[in-house]
Amino acid sequence: MYKRILPIALLSAAIWSCSGSEKAGGPVIGVSMLSLQNEFVVNVADEIEKKAGEAGARVIIVDAERSALKQVEQVESFIAQKVDAIILNPCEVEASSPAVEKAKAAGIPVVNVNSETNAVPSAFVGSDDVEAGRIAMRYINEQLKGKGNVLMMHGYMGQAAQIQRDKGAKEILAQNPGLKLLAEQSGQWDRSKAMSLTENWIQSYGPQINAIFAQNDEMGMGAVKALTEAGLKDKVIVVSIDAIPDALAAVKKGTLNATVFQNAAEQGSKAVETALKLIKKEEVEEKVIIPFKLVTE
Structure with missing residues (x-):
């Protein structure tokens, strides 16, 4: 899927070398990402690497x-290496919180990017995932004219985006009683798992399905593939979030009805800018919020 996915040790070495290791004495930022098998997360990581290189910083x-x-273990390793700052793309709201607490206790500023933790970091850079859920479900409501059966595909359970996108979507469902939530289940942000889940839903609900809200594009693309193979795509609205290239191409083609653009490049760039300001002990915004935008054909 992503031509530069490497084992952790090789990835670290590669990024050390291409982020300006020749610039001795520059700040060092440790970066722990949720999953480098996820295209959106990879896009954020790419921008972090690029922005750090331009600023003369080194990233791991x-x-x-x-x-x-x-x-948490990766952050402990960063602390032992005495990095100057840490950028964290949290796996879970609660279980990743000790990583933030340990970094701050060690006097190392930590910037959460894209996703949140219960523990309060030095700064957060990302988007309002509650609003993303609202945007997606509002679009479904408009397309169904306020009446129909909806399935919701969750991301990795307990991760901030999953919790918040669920909250936003359910706010709109509560405001529109003509929409019925037939079922909801996790596709773990994964395309193949989402395809299998959609196949199961087709067996269970078949023609009752009017729309699927997938909490990210990877899952949305899996849902589209399953519906297409079952001959149901023209009858089911599919909306997802992130606006990765595959999803944008599918929206243009008309197979994916809509996606909600989340700016990976800006999140990665702002996370590095914020981390560098914190290293210099400059004032930063505690929350840098980058808006979502609906993308249709």
């Missing part, structure tokens, strides 16, 4: 592989 980017425990 590691893959938490969806494990909050591994993420």
Whole structure:
């Protein structure tokens, strides 16, 4: 899927080398990402690497592989290496919180990017995932003219985006009693798992399905594939979030009805800018919120 996905040790070495390791004495930022098998997360990581290189900083980017425990261990390693700042893309709201607490206790500023923790970081850079859920479900409501059966595909349970996108979507469902939530289940942000889940839903609900809200594009694309193979795509609205290239191409083609654009490049860039300001002990905004935008054909 992503031509540069590497094992953690190789990835770290590669990023050390291409982020300006020749610029000795520059600040070092440790970066732990939720999953480098996820295209959106990879896009954020790419921008972090690019922005850090331009600023003369060095980054160590590691893959938490969806494990909050591994993420905490990675932050402990960053602390031992005495990095100047940490950028955290949290795996879970609660279970990744010790990573934030440990970094702050060690006097190292930590910037949460894209996703939140219960523990309060030095700063947060991301988007309002509650609003993303609202935008997606409002679109479904408009397309169904306020009446129909909806399925909701969750991301990785306990992760901030999953919790908040669920909250936003259900606010709109509560305001529109003509919409019925037939079922909801996790597709774990994963395309193949989402395809299998959609196949199961087709067997269970078949022609009752009017719309699917997938909490990210990877899952949305999996849902589209399953519906297409079952000959149902023209009868079911599918909306997802992130606006990754595959999803944008599918919206243009008309197979994915809509996606909600989340700006990976700006999140990555602002996270590095914020981390560098914190290293210099400059004032920063506690929350940098980057708006979502609906994308249709």
